[in-house]
Amino acid sequence: MTESAAPAGMQQLQLLELVNRVLDRGAVISGEVMISIAGVDLVYVGLQLVLTSVETARERHITATGDE
């Protein structure tokens, strides 16, 4: 399903994994963190975007092929 989109998609997902970790994990030492995203799974949000764009690209490709 994601053969053609995998490299770009996976790169985005790695970036989301990074953001998720740096913002939402790691030790809290000062008792006060400027940014909190607890409870929000950024990777889930990102995955939805990636999968949606893959799906859209596929549908467009099918439409384009059908028009030929």
Place this chain on the structure above:
Amino acid sequence: MSERLWLYCVTPAAHPPPSDVSGIGGAPLHAIDEGGLSVWVSTVARSEGPALRSIQSHNRVVEAALTDTVTPVPLRFGQTATEAELRAMLLADPAGWKQRLADFAGALEFGVRPLRTDRPMTAQNVRPPDAFPGRQFLTELARREREASNATAAVHDAVAGLVRMERIVTGTRGPASTSLSHLVARERVADYRHALRQLDERMPDLQLMTSGPWPPWSFAA
């Protein structure tokens, strides 16, 4: 007025930052030593929000503290303190920080998400027949939850003997409903990756999305 310091990670004492790595906004790094511990910091020039570049800089500094024998305790993005405040924080629980450093030494974090390749679970995607509008949706939901749980157990079993620590976050809805994080000793990394590849081949319906190696972000909190 004391200047504020941006905090990156805790390491054992006498583990100074390399000179060729800079902090957020290009600020030079230095270490504050206290109680047999060291914290990598840079001076905060201005307030830093979660811009992607800042997040990447923060992670890069923590990665620079990783060596074959030292694995730092990563500190969550967005924390600042004066030098006096920081020393007091370290002295509040030096044994706790040292225990975490000992737990992490020589190990790296990896992430695994069993990734569903079918459509997300929404009412639009699972159309119930007119006769039983609610039942099929709930049956399908239960089936998917069972599959996700099976996938998580399969990943857990495949690497159980190879990981030092495991953290599983469940409950998120969508194509990657579960996230597993593993702390793996460097000498086990090749075996760990091999075990996941074998599992991936055994489960054609489920794609495993892997990430890492990371500093042990998921085990530091």
